[in-house]
Amino acid sequence: MMASYSVSDAVATYYLYMTYVHPFIFSLATIIPMSPDEVLRKGSGTLCEMLLMVQAYKANVICPNKHQSDPEKFYKNHLLESETYIGGHVECLESGVFRSDLPTSFKLDASAYEQLINNLDRDLQYAIRVEGKMDLESVSNYEEVKSSILEKLVRLRDEPIREESPLIYHLDVAQCIPTLF
Structure with a gap:
């Protein structure tokens, strides 16, 4: 009985693979x-990067070499390949396809924007000193940039229910690939 179940399961898995995965991978x-x-x-x-490089080659566009950072950086005694996502994650807030020419309804968390407003100086100074590796004194328009960002954050905080055209896109190609596991 177990053997017949295993065989039927294997046949079903093979059928799904040959129907959906195999042609997709070869395509x-x-x-x-x-x-x-x-x-x-x-x-x-x-995969996306390789596809873009193929298209760039066909269009005779020169692609720069990928930047390689120093490989000897550690985090909690573990060798890092990249520092990009230490402690971070990408979260999908809503599934779907969004276009910049179709307005979308958003309901924002006003308290989150209040926290961003309260930490604006700290975050800007971190971006300048640590990420930009510059002195704060070398930034000539700090107050102008800060007030521009503050104005936008206050508007988002004060009007948390809004309808706008999205400007940021995130496509997870892995979600398009059928999986068997």
Whole structure:
């Protein structure tokens, strides 16, 4: 009884793979310069990057080499490949396809904007000193930039229910690939 269940499960998995995954992987391999095995193993970001490089090559656009940071950086005694996402994560607030020409309803958390307003000086100074590796005194328009950001944050805080056209896009290509696991 267990053997027949295992066989039927294996057959069903094979059928799903041959129907959905196999053609998709080989289709990707025809437009991305990687073998099907590599297409299966690479992340969505790498696949998108490779596709963009192929299109850039066809359009005769020069692509710069990828920046490689120093490999000897550590975080909590672990060697880091990249410092980009230490302690961070990407969160999908709402699933769907959003276009910049179609207005979308947003309901914002006013208290979160209040916190951003309260920490604006600290965050700007961190961006300048740590991320920008500059002295605060070398920024000639600090107050102008700060007041511009503050004005926008206050508007978002005071009008948390809004309808606007989205300007930021995030497409997770991995969600488009059917999985069997």
